[in-house]
Amino acid sequence: MNSKYISLYGDIIAKIEEGTFPVNAKLPSESSFMSEYGISRDTVRKALNLLEQNGYIHKIKGKGSFVLDINKFNFPVAGLISFKEMAEKLNLHSKTIIHTLELESPGSNMMKHLDLTNDKEIWKVFRIRQINGKKIILDKDYFNSELVPKLTKEICEDSIYRYIEGELGLQIGFSNKEITVEPCSEEDEQLLDMEDYDMVAVVRSTVHLMDGSLFQYSESRHRPDKFKFTDFARRTW
């Protein structure tokens, strides 16, 4: 199923995580991987480049590839990952409350965010994320109903992404995120446990499938003290 370089990529991550390749250690050279896996150099290089892009290693010409301390930088919320995936990785005691789940009739003002003409319908899903008993995050998601024809309460409580990728077989491709800090709305105050905070961190994003079609617009509103976003960036020219 998977390509050779993805397998190697996965193997190396596993070995980094289990400590076979500890932090700051030098990874085996490209030629070692070639002979160990019986693959060509280019294939090894593809795997190593992926690792580098995602912040697992860095490579130094003439010296080798070295394991970076990825834990130092907490958790890569930066990538494309759902609340469910994150909660599982971090072992959070979390709960999702479905607040709204409806097919919004044509003409809603969300149409423009999904680049849809006005005769189309949109799934509107509002979910409240509870962590350690406190309502911390309000997720407002809008889906193109032509791509996601059916949504149920069960799907929304589990993971919409798992459903979309698993059941529907759609391939998530890329997203754009924008993070701002805004005064909290009446809605935020009603639905979240805001305590004394009067602002929220807002992550707005559009998510596209591999073929480029826009299928989701979402707004994720976080109580500020519980919000953290981490990002790994490389200088590219």
Place this chain on the structure above:
Amino acid sequence: MNSKYISLYGDIIAKIEEGTFPVNAKLPSESSFMSEYGISRDTVRKALNLLEQNGYIHKIKGKGSFVLDINKFNFPVAGLISFKEMAEKLNLHSKTIIHTLELESPGSNMMKHLDLTNDKEIWKVFRIRQINGKKIILDKDYFNSELVPKLTKEICEDSIYRYIEGELGLQIGFSNKEITVEPCSEEDEQLLDMEDYDMVAVVRSTVHLMDGSLFQYSESRHRPDKFKFTDFARRTW
């Protein structure tokens, strides 16, 4: 000087920006670029992959490569870019006020962030960024003095990065950022025009050179209404 694929990468960006390759248009195929530039397919693919990584295009197997609407998503503050570079691109009327510029003696509590032993010195630079007459951002930077031996007021008012990359010839490699929202400190209130806001958006980052050495730790504190962070992410496996 530059490699072939970087040249092609730059050429294509230029053509996207000037409109020769408009948004949503199909880019010429890989084989067109091969014959046009007289280079091999792999070299073309390297350029296209870079464009894809950086959100300029997306590729669809069997169809082609298409120009994404990069402007839709504002400005890629996500990458590694300095305030000066950003202000220039956005044509902001900005000003930098140097608040602190000193060589901090050994034993400061910033040592740990720079992974330095206690006998080393650190450059400490506090700058206030003013936009349209308002003090909006407080940048607190700490540099490893072994890598950046000398800093002057002039350098800090212009661009430290320009100095480091241009004069010192160091190569910025990668960084980790972490964004949080925090109550504003006394210092924030004194140095910034906070108006009625009582929180700040804080971007903490470590910046490494190409060889992996850690040379900067910084904390950038923004008035919340003027803060925006954008990010382009791909789902990688």
Place this chain on the structure above:
DNA sequence: GAGTGGTCTAGACCACGTT
């Protein structure tokens, strides 16, 4: 000089989308 990663080539086969 030996070992390492960086660039580049030429050619192969595959999977996908369109016609």
Place this chain on the structure above:
DNA sequence: ACGTGGTCTAGACCACTCA
């Protein structure tokens, strides 16, 4: 059937680091 991008190979030369 044809054109597209995705994967993979084998081999070449270069630049850099280190003993």
